[in-house]
Structure formats: structure tokens, C-alpha cells
Amino acid sequence: MPSSEIEVILPANGRGETRNFLLICAAIIATAMTLLSLIQKADGQTVPELPTSLSNMATQISNAIEEITLLEEAGMLSEPYQLGDLPLPALNGQRFQQQEERCFTLLQGQYLFIIERHDDTWDAHWAVTDQPADCHAPLTWHSLNQ
Amino acid sequence: MRYLLLSLLVLISTHASARLQVGITLHPYYSYVSHILGDRGDVLPLVEAGFNPHNYQLSPADIERLNSLDALVVNGIGHDLFATNTVDRLQPDNLTVIYANKDVPLIGHDEKVNPHSFVSIDAGIRQVYTIAKALGELDPDNKTYFLKNALAYAKTLRALKTPVQQALLDKDVSNLRIASTHGAYAYLLQEFGLTVSAVIEPAHGVSPTASQLEDTIDTIRKQNIDVLFTELNMENRYVDLIERETGIKVYYFSHMTHGDYSKDQVEREMGNNLAKLAEALQ
Numbered sequence: 397m398p399s400s401e402i403e404v405i406l407p408a409n410g411r412g413e414t415r416n417f418l419l420i421c422a423a424i425i426a427t428a429m430t431l432l433s434l435i436q437k438a439d440g441q442t443v444p445e446l447p448t449s450l451s452n453m454a455t456q457i458s459n460a461i462e463e464i465t466l467l468e469e470a471g472m473l474s475e476p477y478q479l480g481d482l483p484l485p486a487l488n489g490q491r492f493q494q495q496e497e498r499c500f501t502l503l504q505g506q507y508l509f510i511i512e513r514h515d516d517t518w519d520a521h522w523a524v525t526d527q528p529a530d531c532h533a534p535l536t537w538h539s540l541n542q
Numbered sequence: 543m544r545y546l547l548l549s550l551l552v553l554i555s556t557h558a559s560a561r562l563q564v565g566i567t568l569h570p571y572y573s574y575v576s577h578i579l580g581d582r583g584d585v586l587p588l589v590e591a592g593f594n595p596h597n598y599q600l601s602p603a604d605i606e607r608l609n610s611l612d613a614l615v616v617n618g619i620g621h622d623l624f625a626t627n628t629v630d631r632l633q634p635d636n637l638t639v640i641y642a643n644k645d646v647p648l649i650g651h652d653e654k655v656n657p658h659s660f661v662s663i664d665a666g667i668r669q670v671y672t673i674a675k676a677l678g679e680l681d682p683d684n685k686t687y688f689l690k691n692a693l694a695y696a697k698t699l700r701a702l703k704t705p706v707q708q709a710l711l712d713k714d715v716s717n718l719r720i721a722s723t724h725g726a727y728a729y730l731l732q733e734f735g736l737t738v739s740a741v742i743e744p745a746h747g748v749s750p751t752a753s754q755l756e757d758t759i760d761t762i763r764k765q766n767i768d769v770l771f772t773e774l775n776m777e778n779r780y781v782d783l784i785e786r787e788t789g790i791k792v793y794y795f796s797h798m799t800h801g802d803y804s805k806d807q808v809e810r811e812m813g814n815n816l817a818k819l820a821e822a823l824q
Binding site: 449459541 | 644645646647648649650651664665667668671675689693696728729732733735737
């Protein structure tokens with residue numbers, strides 16, 4: 397009688413627990429690998445950098461922007477802008493080209509530098525491309541110190 | 543009469559206190575800021591001459607000086623951590639920190655940015671303009687004066703390039719192999735299309751070990767390196783050994799962070815650096 401009320405639990409052989417444990421481990425590893433691949437993918441999409449060999453060119457352009465602004469403030473430069481009036485640097489004999497009245501470009505290998513006049517400021521950017529383009533081209537533009 | 547004299551004294555003291563008090567952390571910034579401010583402000587080194595910027599810790603007297611400044615011009619990319627770390631921590635009231643390299647296209651990235659942009663003409667000019675604009679915002683009455691001074695100083699600095707540009711005329715330097723004791727000259731050499739093939743010191747001011755030195759000598763021989771640029775004012779005994787072992791030509795450049803602070807230090811020492819560079823290119 398009392399013995400009929402006792403629930404007999406068979407000893408577990410551990411297979412179920414082991415399976416569950418392995419399944420959880422596999423899930424953790426799979427999640428970790430997915431996250432790592434996402435991080436690596438994000439790294440691959442990081443902003444491209446200007447090559448070191450062009451950082452001095454970028455510096456000279458940045459300096460030119462300041463000088464053009466100062467010349468304009470001093471009344472020594474005004475619209476319509478002419479390429480020859482702007483103190484723009486050259487690299488390896490290559491010079492800036494005037495695309496429009498307010499847009500100047502220089503293609504150096506796979507890198508395009510632009511200088512443009514906005515409503516009240518001068519600005520410069522670079523983009524990765526091996527094709528000549530103007531300041532409004534649908535490219536990803538970067539600041540000179542990026 | 544007494545009131546007149548008193549008024550005059552008050553006027554003079556007001557005028558004196560209105561002058562911008564601009565602190566600097568490194569020698570080149572003393573030259574830059576002195577030229578920009580002209581006679582309309584005072585340049586105050588944060589630390590007295592003779593310190594090593596790589597391991598200095600600000601003293602209470604330095605911090606006291608920090609609190610009396612209107613602005614502090616910093617390199618801000620790793621060469622004056624002794625100051626920027628403290629400023630970040632204390633955030634003194636009424637102090638404007640001017641990050642001179644804010645607009646400079648830097649060499650390297652993240653923690654490996656090369657902080658020696660002051661050993662350069664173009665990157666130096668870029669910093670002069672950034673500082674002048676920031677000081678002009680602090681003192682709008684003198685903005686035009688500061689910018690005009692910056693422009694004139696840029697012209698002076700650019701003229702220093704002439705000897706090297708002449709040395710490079712009709713000269714092919716694409717085969718010239720250069721080594722340097724540390725990365726301080728990357729900005730300067732790049733201005734003339736030159737790149738460093740080997741950097742010898744494991745870290746700035748740290749002499750290579752015997753095995754590193756052996757590797758360096760081996761590299762110089764294998765890569766046929768022609769010239770070695772090393773630092774003036776630093777004890778580099780191992781450089782003599784490299785010179786003896788390899789027969790390489792050694793030229794000494796100034797890092798411009800030694801000696802007394804002076805307005806003409808950058809012109810003088812960069813002039814010497816560029817004369818040496820022109821000589822190396824002959």
C-alpha cells in the first residue's frame with residue numbers, strides 16, 4: 397500500500413541532458429559566429445582612407461581653402477572665379493580643372509579632389525573614383541582630414 | 543590730478559588684462575602663436591623649457607598657470623598627452639583649448655596617428671591657420687590682424703622649402719631609399735614626395751636591442767638604404783655603429799622640442815632641417 401504511492405523515477409542516462417547541453421553550445425557558437433561576421437562586415441564597410449601619399453596634397457588643398465577665403469575677405473578675389481586667380485596646389489604636374497564657375501576638380505589616380513564655393517564658404521572634399529566628375533557627382537564625399 | 547593718474551592706471555591695467563593670454567604645450571606652438579599674436583597678446587609656455595614631453599607630468603605650478611590662461615594651444619594627437627589628459631580631467635573654467643591639428647590630414651589613424659605634424663611646412667601652416675581662426679573668435683577685434691599675421695607667416699614658412707625644391711629640380715629620387723630613427727619626419731619628407739623605407743627605433747627615444755640593431759643593419763644592407771635621418775639633441779650612440787657598419791650617410795634633423803622657447807625657432811630649425819635635406823638629395 398504505501399509502496400504503491402511511491403513514484404519510481406528511473407535514473408537518467410544523461411543522454412537528454414547532454415543533447416540539450418550540446419544544442420545550447422551549438423546555438424551560442426552559431427550566434428557568436430554570426431555576430432563576428434557582422435562586425436567584420438561592418439569593418440569592411442568602414443570609411444575609406446586617403447592614402448598616406450596623398451595626405452600632403454590634402455593638406456595643401458586645405459591651406460589653399462583658407463588662403464582663398466582670406467583673399468576674398470580682403471576683396472582681392474571675387475566672382476566670377478577664374479582658375480588662374482586661385483592659389484591652388486598641383487601634384488606631379490597635374491593641376492586643378494575648372495568644371496563650373498564654382499567647382500574645381502583634380503583627379504589623382506583613383507582619388508578625386510574637389511574645391512567648391514557654396515553660398516558663403518569655400519569647401520573641399522575627396523572621393524574614390526577613377527573617372528573625372530564634377531562637384532555634384534553622386535559619389536561618397538569625404539572631408540580632407542578624414 | 544590724482545584722479546587723472548588713477549584713471550590712467552585703471553585704463554592701463556584694463557588694457558593689459560584684455561590682451562589674450564595664450565598657453566602652449568610644445569616649442570613649435572610658441573613660434574606659431576608668437577607670430578599670430580604679434581604685439582596683441584602674450585604667449586605663455588605651460589611648462590618651462592627642458593622637459594621631456596614624452597614622460598612629463600604637470601606640476602601644481604603648471605596647473606596654476608593653466609588656470610590663468612584664456613586659451614591653450616595643444617598638439618592634441620599624442621605629443622602632449624601630459625597636458626591634454628590633465629585638461630580633459632580638470633576642464634578649467636574659461637579656458638579655450640585649441641586643437642591645432644583639428645584640420646590637418648594626418649598620417650596614420652586611431653592610436654597610431656603620427657603626432658609630428660609640426661615637423662613639417664604644410665601641416666605647420668595648416669595648424670597656424672587653425673590657431674589664428676580660433677584666436678580670432680576669442681578676440682574678434684583683432685581677428686583680421688591675427689589672420690593677416692598667419693598669412694604672412696605661412697609665406698615665410700613656405701619660402702623655407704626653396705633649397706629642397708631646387709635640389710629636386712630635374713632629379714629622380716624615386717630610387718632614393720631613406721631610413722629614419724623614428725617617425726618624426728614622415729610629414730616633412732612626404733612634402734617632397736619622399737617616403738621612409740625603414741624606421742629604426744622601436745619607440746621614440748628607445749634604443750633598439752642588440753638583436754633589433756643587427757636586424758636593422760641587415761635591412762639597411764639588403765634594401766640598399768642610402769641615407770639615415772636621425773634626431774639632433776638625442777643621444778643615439780647606436781647610430782654611429784650603424785654608420786660604421788653600413789657606410790650609410792647620416793643627417794641630423796631637429797625635432798624642434800628642445801632648447802629655449804623662441805619666436806624664430808621654427809624658421810631657424812626647419813631652415814636647417816631643409817638645408818640638410820637638400821644636401822642629402824644632392
